[in-house]
Amino acid sequence: MKTIALALQELHIGLRNRWVLATTVVMATLALSLALLGAAPTGAVKADPLAVVVVSLASLTIFLVPLIALLLSFDAIVGEQERGTLMLLLAYPVSRWQVIVGKGLGQIAILAIATVLGYGAAAAALWLRGDIAPGAWRAFGAMVLTSVMLGASFVAIGCLASTLVRERATAAGLAVGAWLLFVLLYDTALLGILVADQGRFVSKALLDALLLLNPTDAYRLFNMTATESVSIYAGLAGPGDPKALPPAAYIAVLAAWIVAPFGVAIGVFRRRAI
Amino acid sequence: MSAIIAQWRQVTKRYREVMAVENVSLRLQAGETTALVGHNGAGKTTLIKLLLGLVRPSAGSVSIDGANPAGRRGVRARHSIGFLPENVAFHGAMTGRELMAFYARLKGAAARRNDELLARVGIADAARRRVATYSKGMRQRLGIAQALIGEPRLLLFDEPTSGLDPQSRQDVYETIDRLRAEGATVLVSTHALAEIENRVDRVAIMHRGRLLAAGTLAELREGVRADVRIRAKVKPGTRAKVLAAVAAHTRSVESVERTLTLHVSAEAKMPALHALAQCGEQIEDIDIVMPGLESLYNHLTGAPAPPT
Numbered sequence: 001m002k003t004i005a006l007a008l009q010e011l012h013i014g015l016r017n018r019w020v021l022a023t024t025v026v027m028a029t030l031a032l033s034l035a036l037l038g039a040a041p042t043g044a045v046k047a048d049p050l051a052v053v054v055v056s057l058a059s060l061t062i063f064l065v066p067l068i069a070l071l072l073s074f075d076a077i078v079g080e081q082e083r084g085t086l087m088l089l090l091a092y093p094v095s096r097w098q099v100i101v102g103k104g105l106g107q108i109a110i111l112a113i114a115t116v117l118g119y120g121a122a123a124a125a126l127w128l129r130g131d132i133a134p135g136a137w138r139a140f141g142a143m144v145l146t147s148v149m150l151g152a153s154f155v156a157i158g159c160l161a162s163t164l165v166r167e168r169a170t171a172a173g174l175a176v177g178a179w180l181l182f183v184l185l186y187d188t189a190l191l192g193i194l195v196a197d198q199g200r201f202v203s204k205a206l207l208d209a210l211l212l213l214n215p216t217d218a219y220r221l222f223n224m225t226a227t228e229s230v231s232i233y234a235g236l237a238g239p240g241d242p243k244a245l246p247p248a249a250y251i252a253v254l255a256a257w258i259v260a261p262f263g264v265a266i267g268v269f270r271r272r273a274i
Numbered sequence: 275m276s277a278i279i280a281q282w283r284q285v286t287k288r289y290r291e292v293m294a295v296e297n298v299s300l301r302l303q304a305g306e307t308t309a310l311v312g313h314n315g316a317g318k319t320t321l322i323k324l325l326l327g328l329v330r331p332s333a334g335s336v337s338i339d340g341a342n343p344a345g346r347r348g349v350r351a352r353h354s355i356g357f358l359p360e361n362v363a364f365h366g367a368m369t370g371r372e373l374m375a376f377y378a379r380l381k382g383a384a385a386r387r388n389d390e391l392l393a394r395v396g397i398a399d400a401a402r403r404r405v406a407t408y409s410k411g412m413r414q415r416l417g418i419a420q421a422l423i424g425e426p427r428l429l430l431f432d433e434p435t436s437g438l439d440p441q442s443r444q445d446v447y448e449t450i451d452r453l454r455a456e457g458a459t460v461l462v463s464t465h466a467l468a469e470i471e472n473r474v475d476r477v478a479i480m481h482r483g484r485l486l487a488a489g490t491l492a493e494l495r496e497g498v499r500a501d502v503r504i505r506a507k508v509k510p511g512t513r514a515k516v517l518a519a520v521a522a523h524t525r526s527v528e529s530v531e532r533t534l535t536l537h538v539s540a541e542a543k544m545p546a547l548h549a550l551a552q553c554g555e556q557i558e559d560i561d562i563v564m565p566g567l568e569s570l571y572n573h574l575t576g577a578p579a580p581p582t
Contacts, residue, residue, distance in 0.1 A: 005379040016367040084363035086422075091326045091357040091430075092380040093349050273289075274328040 002094050003102040010106025014072075020110050023068050027224075029120025030060055035122035041232050049126055050136035057119060058223040061147045062216050064180055065115070066154040072107045073158030074175035077269060078168050089273050097266045104159055104262055105150075111151040119144050143223050144249075148256040153215040154178070156261035163269045186214045208245065215257035222250035277304045279428055279459050280325055285334035287320050294320040297334070302428070302461055309452045309470045310463040311571060312480035318463040319360060321480070326357060336390050338428075353381060360433040360460070360463075362417035362516060366406030370397060370416050373405065383424035391407040391419040396445065396456035411442040416447055429453055431462045435469070471567040479574055486574045491567065495540070500565035500573045501525060502543045504536040504550070512556040520549045532558075 012022045017214040034056045035049075077100075080086035089099065123140055161174035190210060194202060202210075225247060287295040295317040298572035302308055308316045323329045324336045327343030341347035364373055374388040392398045395415040400408065408416065414434070421429060424498070431450070432545070435443040443466075450473055453460050464470050464502040471477075471491065478488040487494050508516050510532060517527060520536060528535045538546045543562075550557055 001382075002380055005376065009376050012372070013367055061290060083365075084359070084361060085365060086363065087323075087328060087359050088357065088364075088417075089380075090328055091352065091355065092377065093352040093382070094380055095346075095349050206397070273330070274323065 001096045003105065006094070006102025007100060007105035007109065010103050011109050014106070019072065020113055023110070023114035025119045026068075027064070027114050028121040028239060030064065031057055031119050031122035032125055034060060035126050045080075049129075050123070053126060054136070054139045054223065057122065058143055058147075058220065061143075062220060063149065063183060064214065065111070065151045066183055068114070069107070069111055069151040069154035070158040070161075070175040070179055072110060073104070073155045074162050074171045075168060076103045076107070076159050077162040077272075079162070079166060080274065082085075082168050085091055090274055094270045096272075100159060100163070100262060100269055104155055107155045107159075108148070108152045111149050111155065112148045115144060115147050115151065118217045119147070119196055127222040137214060139223075144252060146219055146222055146251070149251070149258065150215060150219040153257035153261070154182075156258050157182075160245070160261040160265040160268070163265045163272065182214050182216050187217065212253050215254055218250045218253040218257070221245075222247055222254075276548060278302070279304045280338045280461075281336070282321060282324065283335045283337075285321075285324060285331045287317075287329060287338055288332045289492040293483050295324070295331075298480075298483075299334075300478055300485060300488055301477075302459055304427075304459050305457050306475040307460040307462070307473065308476040308478060309468075309474040309567075310478050310480060311463060311465060311567065312463075312468055313465065313482075313575075316480040317430055317483040318480055322357075322432055322461070322463065325430065326352070326355070333481045353424065354427045356421035356423065356429045356531075357415075358421045358429075358431045358434055362413060364405045364413065364416065367404060369402050369404055370408070370419075371401040373416070374401075374420060377420045378423050381424040388419075388423070391422050392416075394422070395419045395449070411438055414438060414442065415445070418446065426458070426481075428459045429461070431460065433463055433465075435464065435466055443469065443560075467567040467571055476536045477567060479571055480574045489569075490572075494570050495565055496571055498555065498565075498573055500540070500570055501537045502540060502565065504538055504543075504546060505556065505561040505563065506534045506536065506550055506557055507559040508532050508534060508553075509556050509558060512553075516550070516553050517555055520546050520552050523549060 011020075035053045077086065081088065090096070094102075119140075157178050158175050161178065162171045165171050165174065190207070194207070212220065278301045282298050282300045285295055285298050286293075298317070298321065300321070308322065318328065324331055325338055325343055325344075326495050327348045330344050336343055337350060339351045341351050343351065368376075370392060371388065374392065375385050378385045378388055389398065389401065392401050395418050397408075397412050397415045397419070400412055403415065405413065418431075418434070421431070431446075434446045434450075438446065442467065447469065450460060450462060454473070454475075462470060462474065474491075476488065476490055478496060479494075485496060489497070506516065511531070513529065513580045516534065517529075523542040524536045524538055526537045527536075536546060547560075547562075550560060
């Protein structure tokens with residue numbers, strides 16, 4: 001009950017300071033331009049436009065959603081402490097885990113609203129323009145759902161950064177570092193290792209395992225393989241074999257990337273002196 | 275004897291290099307108002323944080339309603355606590371009314387009384403404005419309103435009057451008087467000693483992390499034996515005579531024209547008054563000034579006595 005009250009307050013603040021509006025507009029703009037411009041050439045080859053959009057939106061998501069999630073969450077604890085509102089909050093009959101979970105849920109809700117509305121706008125635009133294969137809707141729905149999950153995992157990571165440090169600036173630095181690591185550097189580093197290694201030590205199984213240590217890779221592999229038509233267009237968008245694991249496994253990995261950072265954040269926050 | 279509602283037992287709190295609180299034992303009795311006085315950095319806020327479970331003691335123990343404030347039962351105990359932090363801050367984007375609704379939900383209290391509380395602290399007109407537009411005094415009033423949500427039995431006010439204008443200070447004191455009359459237990463940390471001294475049942479004096487003294491004002495006076503001041507107005511030309519009569523009982527004397535101010539130790543108060551009485555008609559008027567909180571505090575902390 002109190003967790004819900006905390007989540008609603010977070011959402012309320014998000015609506016009030018126009019975070020929800022801004023992120024929805026950004027995501028809708030980018031999704032619409034990808035949908036309308038990116039799907040244009042497919043008409044000639046009779047490809048399903050929605051399947052193409054799923055691939056391109058998934059690539060956009062990998063960059064954008066973690067960034068928005070981290071921007072939302074890095075401030076969660078350390079910001080309240082710096083503003084002096086955390087002491088009052090914790091003087092109320094709430095447990096520390098409720099503060100973490102409540103704030104996390106509120107921020108995930110903000111992200112979910114922006115994702116569903118933003119990407120939904122793109123889907124609606126395509127639907128208005130003409131026929132879409134029924135299977136593509138499932139792939140699109142799964143993409144939106146996993147996008148929210150990816151965002152949730154980075155909300156959890158940002159929240160953890162927020163509980164680990166004493167200053168907002170440090171938390172912001174950690175959040176930027178997390179984004180660089182998971183979104184930009186990790187895959188490049190893996191590819192680099194593969195090239196240098198020439199298949200001597202890094203087996204295919206090890207590579208697949210290594211990819212699961214990064215939530216963005218789990219997200220990418222899931223969406224590349226979501227449906228037959230999608231995987232055709234996905235091609236070689238990154239390292240890894242999407243068929244190595246069943247789709248449910250990638251969902252489980254994403255879920256673990258949500259639960260684990262929140263769990264660590266709760267443990268750290270409980271010991272934190274205010 | 276009334277029930278103990280909160281207690282610190284031989285509590286020590288160290289922050290890495292700083293000893294914030296050292297071996298403090300103190301109790302809050304139900305229905306009593308206690309003033310926690312001391313300099314900035316004397317450990318007052320740390321004592322309050324310990325009671326709220328915001329920090330844990332390095333040694334010793336703290337209990338609230340018999341529970342450890344940092345534990346699960348401590349969370350429940352906070353239902354009956356109202357807290358006003360020093361320099362209270364709120365999320366500026368929300369209105370006073372919205373924040374009260376949020377805090378009432380966290381306390382499991384009905385939101386019905388929120389408007390009444392806002393009216394009681396005098397900011398009903400600003401209830402629908404964003405808190406970012408509030409003045410410092412209005413924020414403080416909102417801080418008091420949220421502390422009163424759910425009719426708490428224990429109220430903790432940390433420096434409630436710092437930085438406020440005289441009218442707001444007066445309003446804060448009236449709120450405390452009212453709570454006291456209603457039977458709530460109140461802890462007020464402050465360094466506005468003169469303003470608080472007639473509004474509290476007990477005083478606890480903190481200095482550099484140590485508890486120097488605790489008790490009622492009368493008990494403290496007894497324990498400390500700070501000087502009593504006797505002010506006597508004498509007839510013209512009799513000053514030397516009167517001075518000679520009381521010289522044996524006084525520590526020091528200041529005289530301005532016909533007014534003599536005698537500094538007398540607590541035991542010598544009655545002998546000095548008898549001596550003055552024997553001067554008969556040479557004395558026109560007598561005032562006795564008992565040591566106030568401020569002079570007790572200065573006496574205990576070794577600060578120079580304030581000018582008379």
